[in-house]
Amino acid sequence: MPAPSQKHDVFQAIADPTRRQLLRLLADKEMPVTIISRHFPMSRTAVSKHLRILANAGLVKEQKVGRETRYRLQPEPLIELKQWLSFFERFWANKLSMLKHYVENEEIDGLKLVESKHEEQEPKE
C-alpha cells in the first residue's frame, strides 16, 4: 500500500488562492518551476514552496527532467472534496434559494441555465 505521506490535507492545500491558481495553470500542461513562477507576483522560491505543499497533498506530481523539475496536476485527491461536498448536497437539493445562485453565476457543472417559465413560485402568504 503506497500511502502518499499526505502531510497536508487537500482542504488546507486549496485554501490559498495562489495554490488554486497553480492547480488551474498546471491542469493541462506540465511546466518547470521557473516558467510557472512567471505567472505569479512573487519570488520563484515562494512558488516552489506552494508547489511542495500541493505535492504533499498529492494534488501535483513532480518529475525531474535534467536540471528542471516539471509539475503537473494530479486531480485524484479532489475526490475527497467532492465526497465531502456530496454530504451537504442533500441539504440544498430542494432549496429554492440555490436557484438564485444558479442564476447569478450562470453556470454550474458546465451546464448553463436558461430562462424558465416560473412554474415554481413562492406562495403569496
Place this chain on the structure above:
Amino acid sequence: MPAPSQKHDVFQAIADPTRRQLLRLLADKEMPVTIISRHFPMSRTAVSKHLRILANAGLVKEQKVGRETRYRLQPEPLIELKQWLSFFERFWANKLSMLKHYVENEEIDGLKLVESKHEEQEPKE
C-alpha cells in the same frame, strides 16, 4: 442587494477540521453556542470564534433567541466550491485511476458502487 460582507472566503472557512465538523453538526439541527461547544475539546469562546468565521463566509446563519444565539447551516456558499471543482472534473473524467478511488472509498455522491461484470476491461497490451 444584500452582499453578505464575506470577509472570509469559503475555501478558507472549510480549511479547518473543527469548522468542517461544525458544519456537519449544524447541518440539520439549529443549536445554541453552549450546546455546540460541548461537542468539541476546546473552550466555548474558541468554538464561538469558529462560528463567526463560518458566519462571515455565509456558511452559517445566526439567530438570537432570548439570551442564546442559535446557529444553523446555510449551505448556499458551498456552490462556489462545487463550481470550482467542476472545472477539474474534465481532467479526471476519463481517467481510469479515479476508479481506484471509487472502489477504495466505496461511495461517491451518495451512490454506492456494486459489483459489475467487468464489461469494460483494460486491453491486454
Place this chain on the structure above:
DNA sequence: ATTATATGAAACCAAATGGTTTCGTGTCAA
C-alpha cells in the same frame, strides 16, 4: 574547464491563526 541556468534548503520575518483566560452585559429565573 568555465560559466550560466534551474532548483531546493536555510535562515529569517511579519502577519494570520487557533487557542486561552478574564471581564462586561443582556436575559431568564427565584
Place this chain on the structure above:
DNA sequence: TTGACACGAAACCATTTGGTTTCATATAAT
C-alpha cells in the same frame, strides 16, 4: 432584586503561514 446563565469582546500567547534573501548544488552550454 438577586443571582445564574449565555454570550461576545478583549487581551494575550504560541505556532503556522506566506513571503523574503542568500547560498549550495546539480545540470547544461560554450
